[in-house]
Amino acid sequence: MPRLLTRLLLGASLMFAASGAALAGKDLVVGVPDNLTGLDPADLNDNLSQSAARLMFEGLYMLDENMKLQPQLAGSFEANEEATQFIFHLRKGVTFHDGTPFNAVAVKASFDRAGNPANHLKRQSLFVMIDHTDAVDDYTVKVVLKYPFGAFVNDIAHIGALIVSPKSVQDFGKEVTRHPSGTGPYEFVSWTADTLKMKKNEHYWKPGLPKIDTITYRSVPENGARIAMLQTGEAQFIYPVPPEMIKSLQNSPTITVFDEPSILVRYIALNNLRKPFDDPRVRLALNYAVDKQAFIKVVFSGHADPMDSPMPQLLGFYQKQGSYPYDPAKAKALLAEAGYPNGFETTLTGASNTLAQRGMQFIQQQLAAVGVTAKVEPLEAGVLTDKMFNVQKPEDASIVMLYGGWSSSTGDADWGMRPMLYTKAFPPVLANLAWYSNKMTDAAIEEGLSTTDPTKRAAAYAKAQAQVWKDVPWIFLSVDHDLAAYSKKLTGASMRPDQQFHLTADATLN
Amino acid sequence: MFDYLIRRLVGTIPVLLAVSVIVFLFVHLLPGDPARLVAGPDASLQDIAAVRAEMGLDQPLPAQYLHYLGQTVQLHWGRSIKTHQTVAELIGERFMPTLLLTVFAMLWSVIAGVAIGVLSGVKRGRWVDRSAIVLAISGVSFPGFWLGLLLIDLFSVRLGWLPTGGYGSWQHFVLPAFTLGVGVAAVMARFTRSAFVEVTAEDYVRTARAKGVPERGVVWKHTLRNALIPVITLAGLQFGFLLGGAIVVETVFAWPGLGRLLVDSVAYRDYPVIQAEILLFSFEFVLINLIVDLLYGLVNPEIRLR
Numbered sequence: 027m028p029r030l031l032t033r034l035l036l037g038a039s040l041m042f043a044a045s046g047a048a049l050a051g052k053d054l055v056v057g058v059p060d061n062l063t064g065l066d067p068a069d070l071n072d073n074l075s076q077s078a079a080r081l082m083f084e085g086l087y088m089l090d091e092n093m094k095l096q097p098q099l100a101g102s103f104e105a106n107e108e109a110t111q112f113i114f115h116l117r118k119g120v121t122f123h124d125g126t127p128f129n130a131v132a133v134k135a136s137f138d139r140a141g142n143p144a145n146h147l148k149r150q151s152l153f154v155m156i157d158h159t160d161a162v163d164d165y166t167v168k169v170v171l172k173y174p175f176g177a178f179v180n181d182i183a184h185i186g187a188l189i190v191s192p193k194s195v196q197d198f199g200k201e202v203t204r205h206p207s208g209t210g211p212y213e214f215v216s217w218t219a220d221t222l223k224m225k226k227n228e229h230y231w232k233p234g235l236p237k238i239d240t241i242t243y244r245s246v247p248e249n250g251a252r253i254a255m256l257q258t259g260e261a262q263f264i265y266p267v268p269p270e271m272i273k274s275l276q277n278s279p280t281i282t283v284f285d286e287p288s289i290l291v292r293y294i295a296l297n298n299l300r301k302p303f304d305d306p307r308v309r310l311a312l313n314y315a316v317d318k319q320a321f322i323k324v325v326f327s328g329h330a331d332p333m334d335s336p337m338p339q340l341l342g343f344y345q346k347q348g349s350y351p352y353d354p355a356k357a358k359a360l361l362a363e364a365g366y367p368n369g370f371e372t373t374l375t376g377a378s379n380t381l382a383q384r385g386m387q388f389i390q391q392q393l394a395a396v397g398v399t400a401k402v403e404p405l406e407a408g409v410l411t412d413k414m415f416n417v418q419k420p421e422d423a424s425i426v427m428l429y430g431g432w433s434s435s436t437g438d439a440d441w442g443m444r445p446m447l448y449t450k451a452f453p454p455v456l457a458n459l460a461w462y463s464n465k466m467t468d469a470a471i472e473e474g475l476s477t478t479d480p481t482k483r484a485a486a487y488a489k490a491q492a493q494v495w496k497d498v499p500w501i502f503l504s505v506d507h508d509l510a511a512y513s514k515k516l517t518g519a520s521m522r523p524d525q526q527f528h529l530t531a532d533a534t535l536n
Numbered sequence: 537m538f539d540y541l542i543r544r545l546v547g548t549i550p551v552l553l554a555v556s557v558i559v560f561l562f563v564h565l566l567p568g569d570p571a572r573l574v575a576g577p578d579a580s581l582q583d584i585a586a587v588r589a590e591m592g593l594d595q596p597l598p599a600q601y602l603h604y605l606g607q608t609v610q611l612h613w614g615r616s617i618k619t620h621q622t623v624a625e626l627i628g629e630r631f632m633p634t635l636l637l638t639v640f641a642m643l644w645s646v647i648a649g650v651a652i653g654v655l656s657g658v659k660r661g662r663w664v665d666r667s668a669i670v671l672a673i674s675g676v677s678f679p680g681f682w683l684g685l686l687l688i689d690l691f692s693v694r695l696g697w698l699p700t701g702g703y704g705s706w707q708h709f710v711l712p713a714f715t716l717g718v719g720v721a722a723v724m725a726r727f728t729r730s731a732f733v734e735v736t737a738e739d740y741v742r743t744a745r746a747k748g749v750p751e752r753g754v755v756w757k758h759t760l761r762n763a764l765i766p767v768i769t770l771a772g773l774q775f776g777f778l779l780g781g782a783i784v785v786e787t788v789f790a791w792p793g794l795g796r797l798l799v800d801s802v803a804y805r806d807y808p809v810i811q812a813e814i815l816l817f818s819f820e821f822v823l824i825n826l827i828v829d830l831l832y833g834l835v836n837p838e839i840r841l842r
Contacts, residue, residue, distance in 0.1 A: 150586060
């Protein structure tokens with residue numbers, strides 16, 4: 027018995043020692059809400075896995091923490107005026123984590139693999155415009171497109187176009203998602219159940235970097251527990267922080283709160299083909315009926331901004347349109363003019379999470395004040411997706427008011443408008459759940475894609491935004507803030523406006 | 537005895553087969569297109585078609601079932617739609633954390649529950665009994681997530697004694713095992729008490745007392761042994777439920793267990809994982825029932841197994 031006791035005590039002290047050691051050194055722990063889905067950049071669609079993959083992989087171009095395009099593995103590019111041919115000059119002396127060299131052949135292999143429909147990768151649509159990719163010499167790549175695509179450099183800055191070591195694909199095939207090998211500042215160590223471990227890439231091409239030894243992603247689904255992790259020092263960065271908890275963290279001397287605008291717009295898509303929303307006066311009336319400031323205060327504890335254009339401010343080519351101020355009297359007058367002096371009954375559909383339900387209930391109350399009775403219908407994600415997209419003809423749509431949101435995953439204006447506001451984006455193709463169709467808007471969106479000239483693109487998107495703002499296909503609500511919190515010992519960490527954890531290559535932890 | 541075991545184990549096969557059909561139909565009839573969910577909100581139709589083909593969902597339903605059954609019989613569980621990991625690996629990673637947490641939670645809560653139950657049964661009507669009732673009712677009524685967060689706040693944030701969550705050393709077990717066991721201990725205490733009180737009224741207990749058996753013997757031998765039968769049944773049921781993964785506790789303490797995996801899989805419509813997990817849980821229940829039956833015989837030799 028005493029023997030057993032000593033053994034137990036010894037074991038316990040070893041464990042203590044182990045957990046103590048994990049706290050020392052430059053080991054960054056990031057507390058995240060979900061489990062990862064994979065680490066193959068071409069096969070990811072969730073922000074969380076993408077942010078992890080970005081620490082290990084790099085693209086020819088990247089979006090920095092301000093969503094500005096920056097060269098990464100390419101030094102520069104040239105494009106022809108029609109936006110059909112792009113030549114990239116690659117950085118020299120870069121190697122993948124598995125030791126193989128990064129060169130034009132690797133870029134071609136990466137693009138060819140991700141775009142090949144036979145590989146069934148989730149991001150293949152990013153490559154549909156590519157006709158072929160050529161390795162001109164070791165460090166020059168030429169991409170020829172089937173049709174003009176002005177947003178192409180943004181497109182390949184997308185996570186789906188990060189460069190994967192061709193050797194790792196050869197060795198692991200589909201399993202490359204669990205054996206990632208890129209050129210990024212951190213190398214893969216292990217990924218089990220809910221923990222991802224990465225370590226410093228000793229051969230990173232930027233000399234002297236990175237400065238953090240290891241990074242661990244830990245999935246902690248409960249908001250309160252994640253905050254506790256940061257308070258005890260078990261984690262140095264956590265996200266998201268629910269808006270109502272920000273205030274309590276702001277007083278801590280050791281914690282910095284991150285509270286910056288994102289590119290996620292929140293709106294209610296009104297079914298523009300269905301009565302009563304086919305009447306623009308009704309749609310306008312509902313925009314006047316909602317107090318956007320109060321909405322932000324109640325739902326997001328003030329941590330959001332009102333929408334003043336169909337696009338968020340931080341997206342390229344954004345142009346401010348104005349506001350539809352809170353004016354219930356005007357809303358009632360417009361409804362009466364449209365033939366609904368006593369309002370009408372309708373259903374507001376959306377997701378079932380806390381924030382969405384709170385938002386929908388607030389809208390319900392606001393609409394009631396102008397005589398519109400809205401039934402709130404919160405749905406589980408799978409059921410909601412089915413209701414949104416399992417629609418073959420516009421007449422079959424079963425959602426009339428959708429409490430929704432959108433964030434442009436390419437960080438470009440095109441993907442910030444086309445999926446929800448283009449006639450050819452009606453479900454099931456994409457997410458135009460307002461069934462909004464205007465030839466002027468369509469033409470402007472197409473114009474924006476047909477050139478790489480920034481002034482021409484800016485003019486096109488200015489036209490598109492003005493038209494949509496005038497047509498009011500949505501109730502324009504708010505732009506979310508990214509809410510996170512981190513230890514004061516950490517520098518270089520932030521949330522990008524597309525809601526991904528971002529670590530600069532020179533980030534430090536003291 | 538051995539024959540009995542074999543017969544019982546063979547008897548589980550039709551049960552599992554029936555479960556497999558029901559689960560298959562159930563997950564495939566759930567509204568929601570898994571290909572659309574997996575591909576994400578801004579996927580194009582090509583992306584979605586790619587995912588659908590990848591998942592084999594473009595095949596007719598009966599063909600999908602036969603494929604699934606064929607694979608299952610060979611113990612091939614397929615791959616997770618979400619992570620591409622094999623289902624066996626995915627469940628394997630989370631099985632031990634769930635099993636260990638269940639065992640620790642059951643261990644303390646059954647001992648504490650039965651002890652409190654017997655104590656209040658012996659001293660029924662007295663203050664010990666009354667406080668035990670208050671304790672038990674509080675235990676059942678305390679929501680797990682709230683208790684968990686209170687414990688984290690006290691022991692991790694304020695005192696700094698224990699980690700807030702995660703899986704690893706023995707310290708990681710303390711708070712989740714305690715939180716998980718509270719409800720079980722409370723139920724066990726209430727149940728033991730009533731079973732104990734019921735048996736106390738039996739003739740053989742009165743006879744034992746009349747022929748002069750010391751009180752200690754009356755309590756532990758005559759009363760408790762007989763009161764244990766329903767208590768064991770209940771403990772078995774609780775054990776089975778906990779093995780299915782304690783979703784609330786796993787969520788609060790970031791525990792990499794089977795409950796969270798199941799919830800995530802349902803949200804993702806990860807068919808192979810849902811099917812395998814439900815089959816596993818059914819098998820566990822059948823197994824636990826068998827063990828409970830064996831324990832009956834151990835506690836009361838009058839119950840014979842044939």
